[in-house]
Amino acid sequence: MNTSTTTSAARGTWGSRLTFILAAAGSAIGLGNIWRFPIATAEGGGGAFVLIYILCAAFVGLPVMLAEMVVGRAGERNPVGAIAHLGNGTNWRWIGGLGVLASFIVLSFYSVISGWTIYYMISASIGTFKETLDTDAFFAKLVAHPGKEIFYHGIFMIVTILTVAAGIRNGIERTIKIAMPILGLVLLVLLVRAVTLPGALEGLTYYLMPDFSKVTANTVLQALAQAFFSLSLGMGAIVTYGSYLRKNESLPTSAGYVVVMDTTVALLAGCIIFPALVYANLPLDKAGPGLIFQVLPQVFVQLPWQPWGGIFFGATFFLLLSIAAYTSAISLLEVSVSYFVDEKGWNRKKAAWTLGGGAFLLGIPSALSLGAVNWLTELPGIGMSLIDLLSGPLTDGALVLGALGLSLFVGWKWGLKRALVEIRKGSPEFKLTSIWAASIRFVAPVAISMILAFQLYSLFASDTPAEENSEDPVIETANF
Numbered sequence: 359m360n361t362s363t364t365t366s367a368a369r370g371t372w373g374s375r376l377t378f379i380l381a382a383a384g385s386a387i388g389l390g391n392i393w394r395f396p397i398a399t400a401e402g403g404g405g406a407f408v409l410i411y412i413l414c415a416a417f418v419g420l421p422v423m424l425a426e427m428v429v430g431r432a433g434e435r436n437p438v439g440a441i442a443h444l445g446n447g448t449n450w451r452w453i454g455g456l457g458v459l460a461s462f463i464v465l466s467f468y469s470v471i472s473g474w475t476i477y478y479m480i481s482a483s484i485g486t487f488k489e490t491l492d493t494d495a496f497f498a499k500l501v502a503h504p505g506k507e508i509f510y511h512g513i514f515m516i517v518t519i520l521t522v523a524a525g526i527r528n529g530i531e532r533t534i535k536i537a538m539p540i541l542g543l544v545l546l547v548l549l550v551r552a553v554t555l556p557g558a559l560e561g562l563t564y565y566l567m568p569d570f571s572k573v574t575a576n577t578v579l580q581a582l583a584q585a586f587f588s589l590s591l592g593m594g595a596i597v598t599y600g601s602y603l604r605k606n607e608s609l610p611t612s613a614g615y616v617v618v619m620d621t622t623v624a625l626l627a628g629c630i631i632f633p634a635l636v637y638a639n640l641p642l643d644k645a646g647p648g649l650i651f652q653v654l655p656q657v658f659v660q661l662p663w664q665p666w667g668g669i670f671f672g673a674t675f676f677l678l679l680s681i682a683a684y685t686s687a688i689s690l691l692e693v694s695v696s697y698f699v700d701e702k703g704w705n706r707k708k709a710a711w712t713l714g715g716g717a718f719l720l721g722i723p724s725a726l727s728l729g730a731v732n733w734l735t736e737l738p739g740i741g742m743s744l745i746d747l748l749s750g751p752l753t754d755g756a757l758v759l760g761a762l763g764l765s766l767f768v769g770w771k772w773g774l775k776r777a778l779v780e781i782r783k784g785s786p787e788f789k790l791t792s793i794w795a796a797s798i799r800f801v802a803p804v805a806i807s808m809i810l811a812f813q814l815y816s817l818f819a820s821d822t823p824a825e826e827n828s829e830d831p832v833i834e835t836a837n838f
């Protein structure tokens with residue numbers, strides 16, 4: 359079989375390396391970059407956190423990303439099938455299974471939140487955000503009367519399903535080629551607006567000035583966990599995308615581009631958010647996770663050239679979020695779809711509609727868990743809302759476990775020698791062999807085990823929930 363010709367009949371391939379890189383970057387660049395990264399940075403000592411994050415992304419995230427790409431391309435299958443194939447059908451394939459399950463669950467609540475971004479985009483466009491806006495009440499109303507919320511969750515899911523159902527070339531690739539340039543443009547427009555606002559320098563200083571006194575062991579682990587989440591690692595997403603890649607493409611270069619693009623967008627998101635907060639005189643250190651849906655709308659109504667300035671930049675900001683969420687959701691759905699197509703022989707359309715539909719239904723309890731239904735809002739015995747539980751500890755745990763398993767599989771079971779043979783198919787000149795080997799065998803597993811130990815510790819050892827900012831009852835979701 360010659361996989362380097364055009365679309366291979368059975369599974370499909372990317373049209374070029376560029377589209378693969380853009381698709382993987384689209385998966386990585388998501389709600390996590392725009393929301394979670396700036397907050398984590400401000401809390402973790404500004405520039406000091408950025409520095410630590412970059413080291414984590416470069417020395418742990420990048421090697422694991424490369425490992426995922428290698429497994430996908432060598433296995434030429436979904437995460438379960440690829441690991442089973444390379445590991446001769448051993449139990450290691452459960453790591454892939456965990457990824458399939460985790461990506462399905464993440465899709466369910468990711469789509470709920472993405473629905474909010476669409477609703478906010480529309481609200482901003484039609485000028486709903488006005489001077490007197492009480493954004494806390496605006497958000498509370500949305501989630502307390504879930505008809506609207508579930509409607510937009512459904513719309514978002516349908517668009518995601520249609521994209522995935524149309525296949526790699528005609529669906530995902532086509533979308534990515536349009537969405538990613540728009541994302542870049544929108545980011546640039548917002549960046550220019552933000553850094554030319556009065557007070558921008560103060561915002562940037564707060565954001566980026568290194569404060570090493572805030573750095574603790576916890577900061578390092580936060581940076582590491584954020585890197586995994588942001589790079590879409592540990593859930594089989596990159597394995598799946600890698601499986602559609604032709605043999606003559608360079609994996610290390612592709613992985614490098616994806617990491618650089620993802621990190622750049624995360625950094626720039628902070629350069630947009632912090633100047634805007636200073637401009638609107640909003641507290642910087644209280645920028646808890648309600649930031650996007652409760653705090654930022656108050657910025658838009660204060661921008662120059664009202665009402666159009668607010669309408670335009672408000673709508674643009676939520677467009678940025680919606681696109682980022684959309685290209686991530688596509689890859690989340692593609693993981694389980696590829697599993698049912700490869701392993702169960704389903705056709706792509708049936709798989710996309712069944713799994714997307716399932717994730718829609720599964721998302722409904724999450725949508726109801728922010729005030730609409732009491733016991734979901736405060737889960738008995740757990741004291742958190744369902745959406746907080748799913749998006750916080752459960753997702754974190756699953757992706758960290760997945761990344762650990764994958765590194766151990768490549769480093770110790772399938773073997774670095776075979777992995778290197780696969781890498782060299784597309785980049786015979788790959789030189790960083792020993793650094794990559796050391797990272798996959800030792801650095802990544804040790805670092806990941808530390809996060810896991812810390813997560814377990816903070817889950818069981820403290821009587822308050824592990825997430826900070828628990829004073830905000832409406833929304834304290836940690837991780838999107």
Ligand code: TRP
Nearest residue numbers: 386388389390391588590595686
């Ligand atoms: N990287 C995404 C973000 O920053 C979230 C995410 C985590 C993800 N794991 C994933 C997206 C797997 C797609 C596939 O928001």
